[in-house]
Amino acid sequence: MFQIDLTGKMVLITGASSGIGSGIAKMFAKAGADISGCGLEKEDGGFIKEAEGQGVKALYTVCDVTKKTDLQNLIQNTINTFGRIDILVSNAGQNVFEGAEKCDDENWQRNIELNLASHWQLAKLCKPHLEQNAGVIIIMTSNHAFSTIPGCFPYNVSKTALTGLVRSLAIEWGPRIRTVGLAPGFIDTPGNQQWFNSFADPEKERQRTIDLHPVKKIGTPEETGAWCVFLASDYAAFASGTTYLLDGGRNALMQDS
Numbered sequence: 001m002f003q004i005d006l007t008g009k010m011v012l013i014t015g016a017s018s019g020i021g022s023g024i025a026k027m028f029a030k031a032g033a034d035i036s037g038c039g040l041e042k043e044d045g046g047f048i049k050e051a052e053g054q055g056v057k058a059l060y061t062v063c064d065v066t067k068k069t070d071l072q073n074l075i076q077n078t079i080n081t082f083g084r085i086d087i088l089v090s091n092a093g094q095n096v097f098e099g100a101e102k103c104d105d106e107n108w109q110r111n112i113e114l115n116l117a118s119h120w121q122l123a124k125l126c127k128p129h130l131e132q133n134a135g136v137i138i139i140m141t142s143n144h145a146f147s148t149i150p151g152c153f154p155y156n157v158s159k160t161a162l163t164g165l166v167r168s169l170a171i172e173w174g175p176r177i178r179t180v181g182l183a184p185g186f187i188d189t190p191g192n193q194q195w196f197n198s199f200a201d202p203e204k205e206r207q208r209t210i211d212l213h214p215v216k217k218i219g220t221p222e223e224t225g226a227w228c229v230f231l232a233s234d235y236a237a238f239a240s241g242t243t244y245l246l247d248g249g250r251n252a253l254m255q256d257s
């Protein structure tokens with residue numbers, strides 16, 4: 001039977017308290033990895049209970065990834081508790097959607113700090129720990145790194161830039177550390193449900209979105225988490241320096257009809 005067993009591994013996941021991050025934590029727990037998760041919220045969002053149910057250890061730290069002192073505290077808490085970091089899933093991020101002309105300096109800066117610089121800062125802090133264990137870095141970018149729609153600036157710019165960060169880390173920090181990017185398309189998260197709810201008929205809008213996808217579904221946080229588990233495993237030992245698009249075929253379909 002084909003199985004991925006990450007027993008004895010320790011994964012640090014940012015943005016583990018909601019959406020895709022909770023799905024990632026759930027799937028790593030199923031694979032037997034211990035988990036250190038962080039987020040902005042006071043509460044962990046349920047991943048600790050989920051992890052303990054799978055018999056693994058889990059820790060939650062409140063952390064703003066755009067603040068260096070918070071990142072240092074996150075690493076310290078993680079090392080104090082687990083003594084090691086094998087895998088980093090740098091997932092925390094947020095839509096900053098504006099028009100290229102309307103976007104002001106404040107939103108540009110906020111976006112660059114959260115959706116680009118924080119990933120680099122955290123990777124640097126994790127590097128010495130990952131090097132000890134032949135580690136893996138997974139950076140969460142987006143299908144907006146491959147194609148976008150009007151009004152999704154400057155998010156698409158930073159998510160595209162992350163594919164460059166993935167390349168640089170892979171070539172400069174390999175072979176000891178493998179770095180890959182994951183670019184999900186439309187995932188069924190609380191934020192996207194909120195977006196559906198902003199329409200007069202949320203179910204109709206959900207169906208319209210589903211129909212944009214050749215697979216006739218939208219993705220789930222668990223499916224995204226399963227990709228992270230695979231990319232972190234030895235089965236993916238040949239994967240580095242590239243960003244994988246996980247979008248249900250949407251990018252393959254011209255959207256002009």
Ligand SMILES: NC(=O)c1ccc[n+]([C@@H]2O[C@H](COP(=O)([O-])OP(=O)(O)OC[C@H]3O[C@@H](n4cnc5c(N)ncnc54)[C@H](O)[C@@H]3O)[C@@H](O)[C@H]2O)c1
Pocket residue numbers: 014015016017018019020021038039040041063064065066091092093094095114140141142143183184185186187188189190191192
């Ligand atoms: N939901 C989607 O369809 C989708 C698609 C492509 C890419 N993504 C990317 O996936 C990642 C997760 O998105 P999501 O939809 O699950 O979002 P979400 O809003 O459900 O969760 C975001 C998580 O990130 C954390 N976070 C946000 N800002 C933070 C900060 N400054 N410091 C620390 N933690 C912070 C939150 O606390 C939360 O745990 C993001 O990088 C997002 O760009 C999402």
